[in-house]
Amino acid sequence: xxxxxxxxxxxxxxxxxxxxxxxxxxxxxxxxxxxxxxxxxxxxxxxxxxxxxxxxxxxxxxxxxxxxxxxxxxxxxxxxxxxxxxxxxxxxxxxxxxxxxxxxxxxxxxxxxxxxxxxxxxxxxxxxxxxxxxxxxxxxxxxxxxxxxxxxxxxxxxxxxxxxxxxxxxxxxxxxxxxxxxxxxxxxxxxxxxxxxxxxxxxxxxxxxxxxxxxxxxxxxxxxxxxxxxxxxxxxxxxxxxxxxxxxxxxxxxx
Amino acid sequence: xxxxxxxxxxxxxxxxxxxxxxxxxxxxxxxxxxxxxxxxxxxxxxxxxxxxxxxxxxxxxxxxxxxxxxxxxxxxxxxxxxxxxxxxxxxxxxxxxxxxxxxxxxxxxxxxxxxxxxxxxxxxxxxxxxxxxxxxxxxxxxxxxxxxxxxxxxxxxxxxxxxxxxxxxxxxxxxxxxxxxxxxxxxxxxxxxxxxxxxxxxxxxxxxxxxxxxxxxxxxxxxxxxxxxxxxxxxxxxxxxxxxxxxxxxxxxxxxxxxxxxxxxxxxxxxxxxxxxxxxxxxxxxxxxxxxxxxxxxxxxxxxxxxx
Numbered sequence: 001x002x003x004x005x006x007x008x009x010x011x012x013x014x015x016x017x018x019x020x021x022x023x024x025x026x027x028x029x030x031x032x033x034x035x036x037x038x039x040x041x042x043x044x045x046x047x048x049x050x051x052x053x054x055x056x057x058x059x060x061x062x063x064x065x066x067x068x069x070x071x072x073x074x075x076x077x078x079x080x081x082x083x084x085x086x087x088x089x090x091x092x093x094x095x096x097x098x099x100x101x102x103x104x105x106x107x108x109x110x111x112x113x114x115x116x117x118x119x120x121x122x123x124x125x126x127x128x129x130x131x132x133x134x135x136x137x138x139x140x141x142x143x144x145x146x147x148x149x150x151x152x153x154x155x156x157x158x159x160x161x162x163x164x165x166x167x168x169x170x171x172x173x174x175x176x177x178x179x180x181x182x183x184x185x186x187x188x189x190x191x192x193x194x195x196x197x198x199x200x201x202x203x204x205x206x207x208x209x210x211x212x213x214x215x216x217x218x219x220x221x222x223x224x225x226x227x228x229x230x231x232x233x234x235x236x237x238x239x240x241x242x243x244x245x246x247x248x249x250x251x252x253x254x255x
Numbered sequence: 256x257x258x259x260x261x262x263x264x265x266x267x268x269x270x271x272x273x274x275x276x277x278x279x280x281x282x283x284x285x286x287x288x289x290x291x292x293x294x295x296x297x298x299x300x301x302x303x304x305x306x307x308x309x310x311x312x313x314x315x316x317x318x319x320x321x322x323x324x325x326x327x328x329x330x331x332x333x334x335x336x337x338x339x340x341x342x343x344x345x346x347x348x349x350x351x352x353x354x355x356x357x358x359x360x361x362x363x364x365x366x367x368x369x370x371x372x373x374x375x376x377x378x379x380x381x382x383x384x385x386x387x388x389x390x391x392x393x394x395x396x397x398x399x400x401x402x403x404x405x406x407x408x409x410x411x412x413x414x415x416x417x418x419x420x421x422x423x424x425x426x427x428x429x430x431x432x433x434x435x436x437x438x439x440x441x442x443x444x445x446x447x448x449x450x451x452x453x454x455x456x457x458x459x460x461x462x463x464x465x466x467x468x469x470x471x472x473x474x475x476x477x478x479x480x481x482x483x484x485x486x487x488x489x490x491x492x493x494x495x496x497x498x499x500x501x502x503x504x505x506x507x508x509x510x511x512x513x514x515x516x517x518x519x520x521x522x523x524x525x526x527x528x529x530x531x532x533x534x535x536x537x538x539x540x541x542x543x544x545x546x547x548x549x550x551x552x553x554x555x556x557x558x559x560x561x562x563x
Binding site: 002003006007009010013014017018096097098099100101102103104105106107253 | 329337348355
């Protein structure tokens, strides 16, 4: 535990002494701010239009009309940003030979991986937490439901955590950060659009592709549904990513 | 303290280290000498647990490196050839990170960092970012990192590579000052380094052990011939032929005003030579024993398959 903490602290320091974390967080917040603004603006104009009709006015729902699409947008932006957060985690150690220090210290590979993983999770949490500022306005001037929002954030967090696990894996494969980022991005995008192929697929494949794709699981979570299948999906994704990372590092040393 | 038995490491088909055997006693400084690509770094990486060996055994302080890697890692300090530094950290925060992952208890960390900073002379750059300090200081940070946890064994891969002469002398001094408390294995391809700092040497070439032993042992065993170098007032060809005629002398060569006289080990021709010089009034200025130094030894080993 102490070792994980030491690696965690070191990674956090690296994130925040170099511009990476600031740039990623800032760009993320600017984009989310813009999406939020346009969604609110649209919601506003809808409300004005429907004010004449009491029935449809009742149907207006800020959770569905603002938060659901906002979470979708956030998860796409996370897909773009997370490869940039994870690309240097192992590739830079290898490039600057600092892996030789880590692997000759009395500290296990798992501890190194977890320390790095938690550090990225921390940055992800910071990103998500800061978007919470937006909700101050919706709660001040409207009456959204809290539970579906929290559920959406949980979905974003799990999805981001899965993205990070994929990113760490690709970072352990190469000493080139760009290669790691591109591979991560490509893989995540592929898993994202996997469900598209399910339209044409038949039989069991339809279900398999749908299950493997991020979209299905994330949709559930943004709509306020907390299903154990989705939890299992994300957790197994994370576990697989970290397990493969461990295998890569272990096998490199035996080669 | 360090023991290597039949160590072999293959990278695919390439054999980097082949059946290596050597031993380093406690408290001694040994040099691992060899040309580039001889297998020095591979040997050190195996000893420090960075790489597993293909075959053979290695022990550090009686711990098997392959079976008890964590015990070994706790008592070994390692300076890799490319110093593992995080350029974005300050010297102090780097050392503090290293002290954490080397399992120094929190209460003793400060003390250990102070000691390492003092020993490696890092006080002036302590607060600076590693990317902004000079090559010499970076090397010292590497050494500080290696000895921060008071390891019983230090493995230093080319500790003086890329430094200027003054820095080299300082690093050598530092290494020598550690002698006695620590057992040190350092690799180098600079011969002078071995003669100046080491007690013993392991010479390897293309993964094969060429020779190993203490410096005196080695020079003695490689010395097949003994001889003297003399300096005379008179010179020239006739002197050369006179010297060659001495019974028992194998070879006489001359360069400038000095004559190098060699004979087979065991005889002592100095009396005869002196007698001749006195008889012929050649005017002796200087006579010194011909020393077979480590350089001769090294070149001999590298060039021509002297296997032991």
